[in-house]
Amino acid sequence: MASLDSKVPGGPVETKWTNHKFNMKLVNPANKRKHSVIVVGTGLAGASAAASMGELGYKVKAFCVHESPRRAHSVAAQGGINAAKNYQNDGDSIYRLFYDTVKGGDFRAREANVHRLAELSVKIIDQAVAQGVPFAREYGGTLSNRSFGGAQVSRTFYARGQTGQQLLIGAYQSMMRQVEAGSVELRTRREMLDLVVVDGKARGVIMRNLLTGELEHYEADAVVLASGGYSNVFYLSTNAMACAVTAAWRAHKRGAYFANPCYTQIHPTCIPVHGDNQSKLTLMSESLRNDGRVWVSKIKDDRRSPLEIPEAERDYFLERVYPSYGNLAPRDIASRQAKYRCDEGHSVIPGQSAVYLDFADSIKRNSEAKIAERYGNLFQMYEKITGENPYKVPMKIYPAPHYTMGGLWVDYNLMTTIPGLFAAGEANFSDHGANRLGASALMQGLADGYFVVPYTIGDYIANNKIEPVATTHEAFKEAHNNIDKQISQLMNIKGERTVESFHKQLGRIMWDECGMARNEKGLKRALEEIPKLREEFWQNVRVPGDANYLNPELEKAGRVADFIELGELMCRDALERKESCGGHYREEFQVDGEAKRDDENYCNVFAWEWKSEKEKQALHKEELKFENVKLATRSYK
Amino acid sequence: MEKLINLNLKVWRQKRPSEPGSFQEYPVKGVSTDASFLEMMDQLNEELIKSGKDPVAFDHDCREGICGSCGFMINGNAHGPLKSTTVCQLHMRNFNDGETLTLEPWRASAFPVIKDLAVNRSAFDRIISSGGYVSVNTGNAPDGNAIPVPKQEADEAFAHATCIGCGACVSSCKNGSAALFTSAKIAHLKALPQGQVEREKRALKMVAQMDAEGFGACTSTGACSAACPKEISLVNIAQMNREFLKASLNRKPEVQGGDLA
Numbered sequence: 001m002a003s004l005d006s007k008v009p010g011g012p013v014e015t016k017w018t019n020h021k022f023n024m025k026l027v028n029p030a031n032k033r034k035h036s037v038i039v040v041g042t043g044l045a046g047a048s049a050a051a052s053m054g055e056l057g058y059k060v061k062a063f064c065v066h067e068s069p070r071r072a073h074s075v076a077a078q079g080g081i082n083a084a085k086n087y088q089n090d091g092d093s094i095y096r097l098f099y100d101t102v103k104g105g106d107f108r109a110r111e112a113n114v115h116r117l118a119e120l121s122v123k124i125i126d127q128a129v130a131q132g133v134p135f136a137r138e139y140g141g142t143l144s145n146r147s148f149g150g151a152q153v154s155r156t157f158y159a160r161g162q163t164g165q166q167l168l169i170g171a172y173q174s175m176m177r178q179v180e181a182g183s184v185e186l187r188t189r190r191e192m193l194d195l196v197v198v199d200g201k202a203r204g205v206i207m208r209n210l211l212t213g214e215l216e217h218y219e220a221d222a223v224v225l226a227s228g229g230y231s232n233v234f235y236l237s238t239n240a241m242a243c244a245v246t247a248a249w250r251a252h253k254r255g256a257y258f259a260n261p262c263y264t265q266i267h268p269t270c271i272p273v274h275g276d277n278q279s280k281l282t283l284m285s286e287s288l289r290n291d292g293r294v295w296v297s298k299i300k301d302d303r304r305s306p307l308e309i310p311e312a313e314r315d316y317f318l319e320r321v322y323p324s325y326g327n328l329a330p331r332d333i334a335s336r337q338a339k340y341r342c343d344e345g346h347s348v349i350p351g352q353s354a355v356y357l358d359f360a361d362s363i364k365r366n367s368e369a370k371i372a373e374r375y376g377n378l379f380q381m382y383e384k385i386t387g388e389n390p391y392k393v394p395m396k397i398y399p400a401p402h403y404t405m406g407g408l409w410v411d412y413n414l415m416t417t418i419p420g421l422f423a424a425g426e427a428n429f430s431d432h433g434a435n436r437l438g439a440s441a442l443m444q445g446l447a448d449g450y451f452v453v454p455y456t457i458g459d460y461i462a463n464n465k466i467e468p469v470a471t472t473h474e475a476f477k478e479a480h481n482n483i484d485k486q487i488s489q490l491m492n493i494k495g496e497r498t499v500e501s502f503h504k505q506l507g508r509i510m511w512d513e514c515g516m517a518r519n520e521k522g523l524k525r526a527l528e529e530i531p532k533l534r535e536e537f538w539q540n541v542r543v544p545g546d547a548n549y550l551n552p553e554l555e556k557a558g559r560v561a562d563f564i565e566l567g568e569l570m571c572r573d574a575l576e577r578k579e580s581c582g583g584h585y586r587e588e589f590q591v592d593g594e595a596k597r598d599d600e601n602y603c604n605v606f607a608w609e610w611k612s613e614k615e616k617q618a619l620h621k622e623e624l625k626f627e628n629v630k631l632a633t634r635s636y637k
Numbered sequence: 638m639e640k641l642i643n644l645n646l647k648v649w650r651q652k653r654p655s656e657p658g659s660f661q662e663y664p665v666k667g668v669s670t671d672a673s674f675l676e677m678m679d680q681l682n683e684e685l686i687k688s689g690k691d692p693v694a695f696d697h698d699c700r701e702g703i704c705g706s707c708g709f710m711i712n713g714n715a716h717g718p719l720k721s722t723t724v725c726q727l728h729m730r731n732f733n734d735g736e737t738l739t740l741e742p743w744r745a746s747a748f749p750v751i752k753d754l755a756v757n758r759s760a761f762d763r764i765i766s767s768g769g770y771v772s773v774n775t776g777n778a779p780d781g782n783a784i785p786v787p788k789q790e791a792d793e794a795f796a797h798a799t800c801i802g803c804g805a806c807v808s809s810c811k812n813g814s815a816a817l818f819t820s821a822k823i824a825h826l827k828a829l830p831q832g833q834v835e836r837e838k839r840a841l842k843m844v845a846q847m848d849a850e851g852f853g854a855c856t857s858t859g860a861c862s863a864a865c866p867k868e869i870s871l872v873n874i875a876q877m878n879r880e881f882l883k884a885s886l887n888r889k890p891e892v893q894g895g896d897l898a
Contacts, residue, residue, distance in 0.1 A: 123776075139788050143781055166795070384702075542686060
């Protein structure tokens, strides 16, 4: 089997992107008007791509599933965005951000992409500042920074605990400006239910108008998917309720390879589950680990109040195990250590899993007011949810699904295996390897949208003869009829179980067998259970209401059907990858509880090709070459 | 500690904008006091689906109080009884066993009902697209530290920029005014050096769009700010009025053609 061609340009890693940009074909300004691009999703990647391409003169058709583009889940990102500005004079550089990200991803990302990301990081901050994003500042008026996991420099820019909100609003406003200018046509409450491929090229989408139930056809010269990640496959995650794999999955079924689906990020600091009717989990930003210390009692099943446990009887386990990074150990590692403590019986909530995140020392050192200024909204959110005051008692936290490094396979140009179909932001797999460092998701989404896709789409359009296609083309009709059939099938099952109950059951399987730790036996068990769940779903699900008007249950049913199929592929991917790396932790492959990679056999990307409903996906591989960062055991000790 | 409580809900049910709506009563039993308000609604919906009824439609997404999707009136209060809290962050421990709660959609003619508790707030997007931005194309930006911004001004801009666009302000206003929403954006961009170039044009256009959308006038009762989950300050509205007045007085005709040549 030939290795997938990533189309990484030649030359030294530092000049690849610059040279590549020069070598690209351009579309002249007058011609851009004649070309159209569909953008699915209006989060950081989608809104920034739509705005930037609109500014360049392309006719952009932007879609979002929400009632307003400003609701996209990027809005919920809390802690910050990395950039190699070295404003702090602490030794940061583009190369160091590149190095940290490759290492943080446990050597499973493509070097050239990561270097480009680090290069572009500095321009993102400039762009956001120019838009009026109110980043935190020092008294002298300069931008302020804080530290995030997996780095020993302060390179994270932030707007209190609402960085994602502020960056999204910046991108959203830029896009709305193009809406006013007429270069972006925005349609809200639309869900992409199929990709339309004509003569081997992505040429359109079928959107369900969520208000009328109508299936609408849209054509364009190219399509950008910026539809986010798939953590909701676990049912309980920090993702918003509407986050789904549906757009990406439907593209996968039309020929886009799905890469590294088992690379999922379990974030260490989330508010623990409270009960069976819980609908989602809430993140407590990684930035809190700048000032909070993570600990459990050294005594098993210690039921004393945390305030009564003396210093000598506390195990600050991250500081103990990783003295050089301490509480700022990367997410995969910090999560695993919390799991170990709880598995050993040191959980701080009886019958459940949780550890403490304690601010007492930093409040003593800095004052309560200072801590409130840094994290006020997070502390307030914690108190609302738990009813406890984190200024007085330590937070209780536990890992939860948060981000997915896997996604649609893309080449260096962010194009999938379907010509003309691009994937940006969390929807693609490209930059984070097997583990994403904190504050890098915002960076990647905006780098893709502002600075990569607008260039590479031009190159694609200039290099390909794209004939006009009508939305009445046979390919549109075929896709339309398929969806129509699927929707009426869902409406007519009229079974006994709610969509929610299937989603919960899938989430339980995925969390138990394909969560923070995986093993062959469990994955095989899941691969028996999921097909059964899928079968039952299509026989026994109950979708109330009508298909021709707003029907959130019908929307959910389609998404859960896709999650079930994705869940199966995740387990196959995890089973096939017989090594541990980053967030993919196979219990059989470890050294003293740390991930043990197998670079000889698995220094590659797994990319899965959809075959048919009856046939399993076929595995393709892209070999990863490390020419700059030496493959080494990742150590934070 | 977690307790289980029973509630009686009176929920506004309306199938379509064109059809009349009415209040329907639903008992909800065994609600955990640790659950959020929307999780209680999920529980109600699961029961409705199981008994063959149509679940209650409401907008929601992040359930962390930041996306601005959720919101309806609970006993006449936008987002319920708790100060600076969206309905997704409102937890059932704030309610008593046996309580009756009346739920209705945002009350404002500029936010037409779509179904049950879900309304159309696209007017807000159009207010932003009329001028709520800095016109800077991608790639044009100088270095982020090129223009120092005093910390106090940056903090002030941030405070205005935290608006989540949920619409509680409009729904709480007896006039259905969008002055708090619009003024927050004007104040955010006005506080920063980057927002100065288009300052006057922005105030004129956004206010005009706000009026065109059919929102009512502001009579400074302050109900908006009191209901705002992000505590957006009422002072913004005074600032907006001042910006608008100044811009109206300064209005200059745009230079056309080669007059100066």
